[in-house]
Amino acid sequence: MFTLFHHPFCPHSRFIRLIAGEYGxxxxxIEERSWERREAFLLLNAAGTTPVLVDEEQPPIPGxxxxxxxxxxxxxxxxxxKRLMPQTIGERVEVRRLMAWFNEKFFEExxxxxVTERIYKRFMSEENGGGPPSADxxxxxxxxxxxxxxxxxxLAQTRNFLAGDRLTxxxxxxxxxxxxxxxxxxxxxxxxxxxxxxxxRVKSRPSFRPLLSEWLAxxxxxxxxxxxxx
Amino acid sequence: MFTLFHHPFCPHSRFIRLIAGEYGxxxxxIEERSWERREAFLLLNAAGTTPVLVDEEQPPIPGxxxxxxxxxxxxxxxxxxKRLMPQTIGERVEVRRLMAWFNEKFFEExxxxxVTERIYKRFMSEENGGGPPSADxxxxxxxxxxxxxxxxxxLAQTRNFLAGDRLTxxxxxxxxxxxxxxxxxxxxxxxxxxxxxxxxRVKSRPSFRPLLSEWLAxxxxxxxxxxxxx
Numbered sequence: 182m183f184t185l186f187h188h189p190f191c192p193h194s195r196f197i198r199l200i201a202g203e204y205g206x207x208x209x210x211i212e213e214r215s216w217e218r219r220e221a222f223l224l225l226n227a228a229g230t231t232p233v234l235v236d237e238e239q240p241p242i243p244g245x246x247x248x249x250x251x252x253x254x255x256x257x258x259x260x261x262x263k264r265l266m267p268q269t270i271g272e273r274v275e276v277r278r279l280m281a282w283f284n285e286k287f288f289e290e291x292x293x294x295x296v297t298e299r300i301y302k303r304f305m306s307e308e309n310g311g312g313p314p315s316a317d318x319x320x321x322x323x324x325x326x327x328x329x330x331x332x333x334x335x336l337a338q339t340r341n342f343l344a345g346d347r348l349t350x351x352x353x354x355x356x357x358x359x360x361x362x363x364x365x366x367x368x369x370x371x372x373x374x375x376x377x378x379x380x381x382r383v384k385s386r387p388s389f390r391p392l393l394s395e396w397l398a399x400x401x402x403x404x405x406x407x408x409x410x411x
Numbered sequence: 412m413f414t415l416f417h418h419p420f421c422p423h424s425r426f427i428r429l430i431a432g433e434y435g436x437x438x439x440x441i442e443e444r445s446w447e448r449r450e451a452f453l454l455l456n457a458a459g460t461t462p463v464l465v466d467e468e469q470p471p472i473p474g475x476x477x478x479x480x481x482x483x484x485x486x487x488x489x490x491x492x493k494r495l496m497p498q499t500i501g502e503r504v505e506v507r508r509l510m511a512w513f514n515e516k517f518f519e520e521x522x523x524x525x526v527t528e529r530i531y532k533r534f535m536s537e538e539n540g541g542g543p544p545s546a547d548x549x550x551x552x553x554x555x556x557x558x559x560x561x562x563x564x565x566l567a568q569t570r571n572f573l574a575g576d577r578l579t580x581x582x583x584x585x586x587x588x589x590x591x592x593x594x595x596x597x598x599x600x601x602x603x604x605x606x607x608x609x610x611x612r613v614k615s616r617p618s619f620r621p622l623l624s625e626w627l628a629x630x631x632x633x634x635x636x637x638x639x640x641x
Binding site: 227228239242243244246250251270271274275277281282 | 472473476
């Protein structure tokens with residue numbers, strides 16, 4: 182039994198939920214509003230960010246990339262051909278490169294600003310940075326998503342999945358970040374058919390279903406969000 | 412033979428140089444001014460950031476954390492007790508947590524703003540963001556360094572090295588980021604004796620010598636920078 186401290190719109194938390202779904206790991210979810218800096222949560226992760234995974238056997242494991250490495254080391258081998266981290270050194274570099282691309286670069290340039298402005302700010306007190314969304318921040322993030330989508334499309338045309346022939350952490354990281362902003366209708370799918378076709382394939386996996394069925398009161402999902410043939 | 416695309420003040424590049432020094436890996440260094448977005452460099456790393464390691468056997472490996480994992484997987488086993496990544500799953504979580512703490516959080520809050528304002532901006536054209544340093548940005552970063560130093564001190568009092576009994580990637584990551592801003596005189600060492608004693612130990616390692624002997628014309632190193640008994 183695992184406990185995941187997460188937020189439903191935290192793209193890094195979504196990434197870990199997709200991994201757990203693919204591996205059949207049973208997650209107990211605890212919603213954490215990291216901006217409130219709850220003291221007991223800071224003891225789990227001094228950095229104060231979601232996600233944090235608690236596996237009964239181990240001290241708390243903070244951060245998407247660190248959780249992904251942990252899950253691979255603790256449970257990957259028994260997954261056989263379903264393993265999400267490849268075993269050759271060169272392939273591992275490519276999976277980690279793309280994980281970092283989405284968990285760090287896409288997060289900073291696209292998913293973090295959009296989710297913060299459009300979701301988190303609704304729940305933040307004024308002193309925590311709450312208030313109306315910044316049009317400038319959203320405009321910049323929406324411009325950035327276009328080159329990322331083109332990059333995904335280029336990878337998807339070159340390879341079967343983003344990092345190679347098989348589904349890996351790279352696909353789940355990319356899809357997790359995209360899904361958070363797809364809920365908001367902020368992905369210009371019509372601009373890249375290859376990216377759209379790749380996302381449709383990943384989104385139709387059973388591991389995705391829990392994400393698609395969680396809606397936020399007052400913020401309806403975009404028209405494309407739950408549609409598998411968007 | 413390895414080639415490292417780096418910048419002398421890029422803290423992530425310094426981290427990789429320290430690893431190479433500890434392991435006796437022979438690095439050919441190529442100075443890259445990543446803000447110039449040189450086309451041939453973008454082909455090595457689409458993210459456009461230093462460091463990038465080229466090992467003859469492999470495609471280019473971008474990013475400090477990814478290079479550290481690669482070096483461990485390719486060369487760690489032969490290092491025996493000098494190996495910088497521990498082998499139990501729990502210890503690996505802690506080393507990765509602290510690597511991420513310094514390579515991501517300390518970088519964003521302290522070393523990146525200070526190095527950008529005080530070093531990179533000297534070399535940047537106006538259109539690349541060059542110009543005089545921002546006093547506001549520097550003030551915020553210098554305030555942040557104090558709580559990070561206290562955290563290092565707390566770890567160093569609790570353990571022999573930052574992640575446990577032995578020297579690991581965690582120590583080298585922390586020391587790499589600190590060294591870049593120590594050159595600038597921006598570490599308030601007098602505030603934390605335990606952090607200072609830990610840094611003095613790491614800094615006196617032979618792997619550190621190349622960093623201490625490189626000075627930048629026009630920006631003299633701080634009084635404490637090369638002094639092993641600062």
